Amino acid sequence: MKYGFSTPMRGQLANFDDISNLVLTGEKIGFSTVTVSDHIVVPTEIASIYPYNESGEFEGRTSGECLEQLTTVATIAAITSRLRILTSVMVLPHRNPVLTAKILATIDVLSGGRLTIGCGTGWMKEEFEAIGAPIFEERGQVSNEYIRIFKELWTSENPSFSGKYSDFNGITFLPKPLQNPHPPIWIGGESAPALRRAASIGDCWYPIGSNPRFPLHSPDLLKKRLERLHGISEEIGRDPNDIQLAFSANWMNTDGEIQNKNGTRKSFTGNNEQIAGDIISLRNLGIHYISLNFPGETANQIIENMHDFMSNIASLVD
DSSP states (O other): OEEEEEOOOSSTTOSHHHHHHHHHHHHHHTOOEEEEOOOSOOOSSOOSOOTTSSSOOOGGGTTOOOOOHHHHHHHHHHHOSSOEEEEEEEEGGGSOHHHHHHHHHHHHHHTTSOEEEEEEOOSOHHHHHHHTOSOGGGHHHHHHHHHHHHHHHHHOSSOOEEOSSOEEOSOOOOSOOSSSSOSOEEEEOOSHHHHHHHHHHOSEEEOBTTOTTSOOOSHHHHHHHHHHHHHHHHHTTOOGGGSEEEEEETTOBSSSOOBOTTSOBOTTBSSHHHHHHHHHHHHHTTOOEEEEOOOOSSHHHHHHHHHHHIIIIIHHHO
16 A cells, blocks of 8 residues: 655645655655645635535635645655655646646656646636636536547647647647656546546546545445446446556544444544554555545644654554
């Protein structure tokens, strides 16, 4: 099992020194990946429902600040040597697809092939409108087209594309990404369209387990969703084994058990042995990577929690 941790993108820790401390320590103590989130602006009035907690309130609305994702990814790539960098997730409709493909290819080349591209369609309509992104209601179609554009630019000697949202031909796109045929494309999201996107054009399905509309906070719930993913894959003629599986458990709590509404223990809560057992259950489902959020008001507190996880939980899994 491989493990990832998130880097702060807002608040007092969203600065070069603290981010450097976190990523260099994470690399040193055995984490495989750092995850970097994506917002460009935070509107002052948000009616959109945040999908990953029960309240629907976006915690970033209070400060309104956020570092830009791809700039941060490039910075982390420059100061690390082994750590993979995962966009978790990049909101596809936020950026021009040709320019984004160029930025991502450049990061992959300059990082020595350490980029993983987590992709999502976005949830905040107000942000789409503020930055002039394509129509929010069409974000799924936009995202599917943009991924196809990325692949065309990254793999074709003479790339061309004619679609609803982009049209180009007669161009040279070099350098290509270092990873062959391209950086892994991980599809975020838990809905049926997200599953179909992962099955049809993704290299990996990468859900977050805390979406109350599509809860995945237990191995049994996740297993049912995986069965649906595999069913869709077979329907479209793709071998389900060709789709890798990753998971984001953004609610881990080692201070005690949290109960689900039905009275069962929520996974990734409880003591070290229980959480290690949850990880083993996910591994048995075929999941090869887990992203975690480590609490702390300072970088040192976060690092202490990262050390505790690797020493007291991950060690029980290996």
